[in-house]
Each structure stands twice: as C-alpha cells, then as structure tokens.
Amino acid sequence: MNDISEMARAAGVVGSGGAGFPTHVKLAGEAEIYIVNGAECEPLLKVDQQLSKKYGAQLVRGLELAMQAVGAREGIIALKAKYEEAIATITPLLKSNMRIHILKDVYPAGDEVITIWMATGRRVPPAGLPKDVGVAVNNVLTLINLARAVDEGTPVTTRTLTITGAVVKPITVTVPIGVTLREVLAMAGGVTVADPAFIDGGPMMGKLLTSLDAPVTKTTGGLIALPASHILIRRRTQSERSVLEMARTTCEQCLLCTELCPRHIIGHELPPHLIVRSVNYHHFGQPSTLLSALTCSECAICEAWACPVDISPMRLNQMLKVQLRKENVRYTGPLHPADPMAEHRLVPVSRLIAKLAISEYNRKAPLDETLYQPARVVLPLHQHVGAPSIPCVSVGDTVQAGQLLAEIAPDALGARIHASISGRVESATEYAITLTA
Ligand code: SF4
Ligand code: SF4
Known part of the structure; x- marks a missing residue:
C-alpha cells in the first residue's frame, strides 16, 4: 500500500457515488487513466455539480493524488456541458496531464462503465471491472475527501446530499454522518403532500425508504419526497408476484428493453427481452442468458423508459441475482461488438424527467453548508x-x-x-x- 492509499485508509474514504467501495483499495492498484465521474445523471440530484464548482481546487488535487497513487498517465474529469460554472472553475486548475471530457446530457452517463466508454472509448467487459481496461473511476466527493484526508488529515465525517421532490424548499446540505433523514427533511422545510413516500437516492436507482429515522451514511446522495401514489413509488412497492405476473401476461417481445439497455448496446450479452421470455416460458435458450442477469447495472432504463407495457425486466434480474448468488455461479461471456447506434440510444435526461413524471420537481436545490449540530x-x-x-x-x-x-x-x-x-x-x-x- 502506498502513502496516499494509507492516508485514504486512515481517513475512512469510500466511494461516495453509492456503492461505498473502500478507496484505499482502489488506490493501492494500478491504472493508466483516472476518471472523475462528475456526470450526476440521476435527475433531481444536485450534489456533485455544486461541489465541483465550490471545491474545484480540492477536486483537482484529489485527482492528482489518485493519479500519483495508481501511476496514471492521464486524468479525466467527466462533466456535462450544463455544469458551466464547475467547468469554468476547474479548467484553469488542470495539470498538463489532465483534461475535462464533456459528457452528453444523457442517462446513464454516470454508470461508470458508460462513463469510461464515453470518455475513453474503452469498453469494460461484462462482469468485468474498470481496472480490466486500465482505468480507475471515482466520483467528485470521493476525490474531494481524498484531498482533505491527505492534505489536512481530515477523516470522512460529513456527507453532502440533495433533499428534493415534494418538499417546501429543495436544498443540498452538508451534514454530520449519522443524523436522521427526518432531520435533513426538516432542512428542506418538510413535505408538501399529505401522503408522502420517500426514495433514498435518485429517482432511477434510489431505494424506497422504509423509515425517516434511518441515518445519513457516507453513501447517501439524496432524499426525494413524492406522493405515495406516484409511479416511482408504485413501481417500488409492486410485489415480486405482481412483477412476474405482469411479465407473463403482457410481454409482447418487442425487444425495446434490449435495444435500449445501456449494457447491451456497448456489447454485453445482457438481453432483457430474452430473460423475460426465459422466466415466462421456462425456455432457457442459451445457458448464459439467465446468467447474464448478473451483469445488469440496475439502471432502470428497461423498466422506466423502454417497456411500453410497464414490465420491469430489472426486477426479474434482481430476483435472478439473489438466486444465482446463492448458487455461487458467475457470468463469463465475451464482449461483443458495440451497437453502431449506441451513442444515440442513451436517453436524454430532459425527456427522462418528463417520462418519470417529475418535471414539477425539477427545481434548483442550492448548496447550503451552514453547520448543523445534531x-x-x-x-x-x-x-x-x-x-x-x-x-x-x-x-x-x-x-x-x-x-x-x-x-x-x-x-x-x-x-x-x-x-x-x-x-x-x-x-x-x-x-x-x-x-x-
Ligand atoms: S436495468 Fe435493464 S436496462 Fe439497465 S442494465 Fe439492467 S437490464 Fe439493462
Ligand atoms: S420492452 Fe417490455 S414488452 Fe418489450 S420485450 Fe421488453 S419486457 Fe417485453
């Protein structure tokens, strides 16, 4: 372990983008290219875009340290063009071996496999890792935390998150880790609907929250309030049985879920329409078809965007994953050629917002770092x-x-x-x- 990795370990730095992978382990490896994933493509969340602007110098410093740790020759900060202020702040700070890559405003530009493909042209193989193609990726807050750990010896004790949706005043706050989601909801002035339900994270990949007494953790990126009757809540409360029944009775094998699956279009086998068919008719086709469910990123494109009849291939994949992991099996299929139209099949975020019925909640959520003392x-x-x-x-x-x-x-x-x-x-x-x- 190098010194930078050791300081990340000492400070408890983990991936802030959702997974929480320990950063010191990543920094103890090698990579040719280090990417800052600043896409923040989940609609409504406004964390990384504001942190990139306010703490641009620390972000660049974090990238410099990460590159040094893994021996990278190039650093790439991947941002969307609409994050103009962040780009203006960061551009003059870049070192000679760093560049900004402007991502299209599409979903899921922030899925690291897609970010790598868009920023470098390299394709991570199915069930593979970024290091398989010589790349390491971290999100914005992770690298800011790394800079703070190395330069100030500061451990990770706070988290920045957006509180939005059906709230009085959408806001992005930095709070001590361990405060309740109930407390951060109060910072947004509370809810504006009588029957609220809550999503922990973004509208596409966030999980239904069962209690506002849950604490903010190192990986909490957002809290979204919605009416309980909202489609995004109804999908998350649909029982497995109902998901299976819907798939069995209404799938018309139109292929749209596969044609628009971000993993499939860059050359992974993952064919959601065939998985639905296999589950429906116990017709397994290629043995690898069901196993490929293990490579699903759970981006929700098939469920929330592609399927015209409200089936969720993603939920089937989640069920299959539980079963396949119990059986301790792995997917080992090859990387196929990418769809020549792949770039055009990713979803414009503005259209996704309309489709998700969250246009009325797509408001600013300004960063407020007033010290909160719970x-x-x-x-x-x-x-x-x-x-x-x-x-x-x-x-x-x-x-x-x-x-x-x-x-x-x-x-x-x-x-x-x-x-x-x-x-x-x-x-x-x-x-x-x-x-x-
Ligand atoms: S959730 Fe659906 S669209 Fe996304 S990777 Fe999985 S199968 Fe593909
Ligand atoms: S998009 Fe829906 S209807 Fe079409 S193949 Fe996929 S699950 Fe079936």
Missing part, C-alpha cells in the same frame, strides 16, 4: 462494501469529532468509521455506534 448521531458500522467495522470505543467514553470509532475488521475489506460529532458513546453494538452531544 444532539445525537447513529453511525452504522456497515457503510461500505466489505465487512462491518469493529468498534474501538465503549459505552460512556467521551469522544471528539474526527476520532476513530471503529476499525476495519482483521484481514477484511472495509473502511474505518470516525465520530461525526463530539460527545459521549451512548451505545456500541455490532450494527452501529450512537453518540450524544
């Missing part, structure tokens, strides 16, 4: 890919903000957890550490 925080020990962290404090201990609370489990993939406020340890279980101010 009375209590709950810090989950599993905010990252890998094993839960192991507490190294006890009930009754007094801790300072930034102090180490939980260490990476021995010989495991994981990330450290630090105190996001100063206070006393109220509880320390195998799941979470609770601090009171």
Whole structure:
C-alpha cells in the first residue's frame, strides 16, 4: 500500500457515488487513466455539480493524488456541458496531464462503465471491472475527501446530499454522518403532500425508504419526497408476484428493453427481452442468458423508459441475482461488438424527467453548508462494501469529532468509521455506534 492509499485508509474514504467501495483499495492498484465521474445523471440530484464548482481546487488535487497513487498517465474529469460554472472553475486548475471530457446530457452517463466508454472509448467487459481496461473511476466527493484526508488529515465525517421532490424548499446540505433523514427533511422545510413516500437516492436507482429515522451514511446522495401514489413509488412497492405476473401476461417481445439497455448496446450479452421470455416460458435458450442477469447495472432504463407495457425486466434480474448468488455461479461471456447506434440510444435526461413524471420537481436545490449540530448521531458500522467495522470505543467514553470509532475488521475489506460529532458513546453494538452531544 502506498502513502496516499494509507492516508485514504486512515481517513475512512469510500466511494461516495453509492456503492461505498473502500478507496484505499482502489488506490493501492494500478491504472493508466483516472476518471472523475462528475456526470450526476440521476435527475433531481444536485450534489456533485455544486461541489465541483465550490471545491474545484480540492477536486483537482484529489485527482492528482489518485493519479500519483495508481501511476496514471492521464486524468479525466467527466462533466456535462450544463455544469458551466464547475467547468469554468476547474479548467484553469488542470495539470498538463489532465483534461475535462464533456459528457452528453444523457442517462446513464454516470454508470461508470458508460462513463469510461464515453470518455475513453474503452469498453469494460461484462462482469468485468474498470481496472480490466486500465482505468480507475471515482466520483467528485470521493476525490474531494481524498484531498482533505491527505492534505489536512481530515477523516470522512460529513456527507453532502440533495433533499428534493415534494418538499417546501429543495436544498443540498452538508451534514454530520449519522443524523436522521427526518432531520435533513426538516432542512428542506418538510413535505408538501399529505401522503408522502420517500426514495433514498435518485429517482432511477434510489431505494424506497422504509423509515425517516434511518441515518445519513457516507453513501447517501439524496432524499426525494413524492406522493405515495406516484409511479416511482408504485413501481417500488409492486410485489415480486405482481412483477412476474405482469411479465407473463403482457410481454409482447418487442425487444425495446434490449435495444435500449445501456449494457447491451456497448456489447454485453445482457438481453432483457430474452430473460423475460426465459422466466415466462421456462425456455432457457442459451445457458448464459439467465446468467447474464448478473451483469445488469440496475439502471432502470428497461423498466422506466423502454417497456411500453410497464414490465420491469430489472426486477426479474434482481430476483435472478439473489438466486444465482446463492448458487455461487458467475457470468463469463465475451464482449461483443458495440451497437453502431449506441451513442444515440442513451436517453436524454430532459425527456427522462418528463417520462418519470417529475418535471414539477425539477427545481434548483442550492448548496447550503451552514453547520448543523445534531444532539445525537447513529453511525452504522456497515457503510461500505466489505465487512462491518469493529468498534474501538465503549459505552460512556467521551469522544471528539474526527476520532476513530471503529476499525476495519482483521484481514477484511472495509473502511474505518470516525465520530461525526463530539460527545459521549451512548451505545456500541455490532450494527452501529450512537453518540450524544
Ligand atoms: S436495468 Fe435493464 S436496462 Fe439497465 S442494465 Fe439492467 S437490464 Fe439493462
Ligand atoms: S420492452 Fe417490455 S414488452 Fe418489450 S420485450 Fe421488453 S419486457 Fe417485453
């Protein structure tokens, strides 16, 4: 492990884009090209575009450090043209071995496999990783956190997220990790509908939230309030049985889900229409067809954009993944030629917003970093890919903000957890550490 990777490990830096992969592991590897994924293509979320502008210097510094760690010869900051202010801030700061790549305003430009393809022309093979094509990718906040970790010794104790949808005042805030989503919802003035339901993340890939008492974690990018009757909520509450029945009774094998699947069009086998057919008729065709469900990114294009009769091939893929992972099988198919029309098959975000019926919620959500001091925080020990962290404090201990609370489990993939406020340890279980101010 190099020094930069070690400092990322010490500070508990993880991928902020959603997955929470421990950054120190990525920085301990090698790559020719390092990409900053600043696409933020999920409609309504306004985090990375505002952080890129406000903390452009730290972003470029983070990229410089990451490139140094993995020995990259080129750094690429992938941004959409509409992030004009961020581009204007960053451009004069770029080093000679860095460039900005302007992404089209399409979904899912921020799926790292698609970002890599758009920014470099390289195609990650199905079930492969960016490192297979000599590339490493991190999102904006991850690299800002890396710069803070290395240059200031600052651990990750805050998270920036957008609170939007059916709220009084959409807003993007930076808060101590561990505050409740109920508290951040109040920062947006509360909801404007009588029967709200909530999505944790973006409208395409975010998960239905079951409790506003859940804490903000290192990977929480957004909180979206919607009426419970909204199509995006209804899709997320549809039972597996109903999804299967819909697929069985209404699929017309029109192929649109496959023709528009972002993974399929860049040359992955993944054919959602054949998966639907296989599930419906127990007709398995090529043995690899069902296995290819393992390579689905769950971008929701097939469900929310492509299918004319409201079937969700993505949900079928999710069900198959659970089954196939139990059986411990892997997908090993080849990379096929890309669809010559691939570039034109990705979805313009403006049209996606209309299709998702969220135009009325597509409002500004300005960044407000006023310091919020909660009375209590709950810090989950599993905010990252890998094993839960192991507490190294006890009930009754007094801790300072930034102090180490939980260490990476021995010989495991994981990330450290630090105190996001100063206070006393109220509880320390195998799941979470609770601090009171
Ligand atoms: S969710 Fe649908 S469109 Fe997206 S990768 Fe999976 S099968 Fe393809
Ligand atoms: S888009 Fe819908 S109807 Fe067409 S093949 Fe796919 S699941 Fe079936």
